[in-house]
Amino acid sequence: MPKLYVAKGACSLGAHVVLKELGIAHEIVKVPLRQPDSPIFKVNPLGRVPTLVTDDGEVITENAAILPYLADLKPEAGLFAPAGSVERARIQEWIGLVNSDLHPAFRAVNRPNLFHPDEAQFPAVRAQGLTRLRDLLSAIQRKLEGKTWAIGERFTVADAYLGVFIGWLPRAGIDAAKDYPGLAAYGDRYHARSAVKAALTVESTD
Ligand SMILES: N[C@@H](CCC(=O)N[C@@H](CS)C(=O)NCC(=O)O)C(=O)O
Structure with missing residues (x-):
């Protein structure tokens, strides 16, 4: 197995x-x-x-x-879609966005030492990282507007992946319920799944 x-x-x-x-x-x-x-x-x-x-x-x-x-x-x-379908491209579009943008956007916030050797600069690195992360979260919230899951009504691997990072928001000091209600609702749907x-x-x- x-x-x-x-x-x-x-x-x-x-x-x-x-x-x-x-x-x-x-x-x-x-x-x-x-x-x-x-x-x-x-x-x-x-x-x-x-x-x-x-x-x-x-x-x-x-x-x-x-x-x-x-x-x-x-x-x-x-959880995915047939080769050649637009749905498959949409799912891969989400995977690309999460992999190249959303996941790395947490690094400056959670691990500022990767970006600057001087501890005194960590708050500035974190603040800049948080601005970038928040911009991205706004864009993702807009992309999800009117949808239950990333590509519409069906839960796919894009959601299995995206939901992980919505779950990381409290750790980054972000109150999704207050600042990103669309993402908070999406996160609630994600965490309600038995899987x-x-x-x-x-x-x-x-
Ligand atoms: N691009 C990789 C990133 C994987 C990754 O960085 N995973 C983290 C956990 S979230 C890790 O294993 N970090 C350990 C390390 O970087 O040493 C992927 O999406 O699979």
Whole structure:
């Protein structure tokens, strides 16, 4: 069965949610991050999650590869869309936006040390990061307007992925209910799904 390496509070939750949504047998391996002796380095030299090991022993990294790969294991579940369809392009458009813009936008806010060596500058780095993150959140809220899920009425891998970062907003000091009611409602719908609840339960227990 496929084996997914995850870490608590990490972006690997999206792939974990997809496995639960698909209802296919899988193994979850919880690993610590940024620790040289973490078992993640044995499978992924970059030490990052999500990392997927397939039944054939292939190691697949990167959300942008793992999420569509998993969805294609069970196309009838409708988490992705047929090759050549506009829906498929829309889902990939969301994956691109989350992967290239939304996820990295949290880094300056949560880890200012990656952007400046001087601790005295961290508040300024954080503030600038927060401005960028907030601009992006406004754009994403507008993109979701009038929709239940990213591409319309159907939950797809784009949502499994996007929902993770809506869940990160409190950690970034952002009150979505107050500032982004559309995103807060989307986050509530995400967290109400049984697959999301099940994945979070597995990840939060030691
Ligand atoms: N582009 C990668 C990013 C993966 C990533 O940075 N994951 C974080 C957790 S959210 C991680 O493993 N960080 C550990 C590290 O950077 O050392 C993806 O989307 O799969």
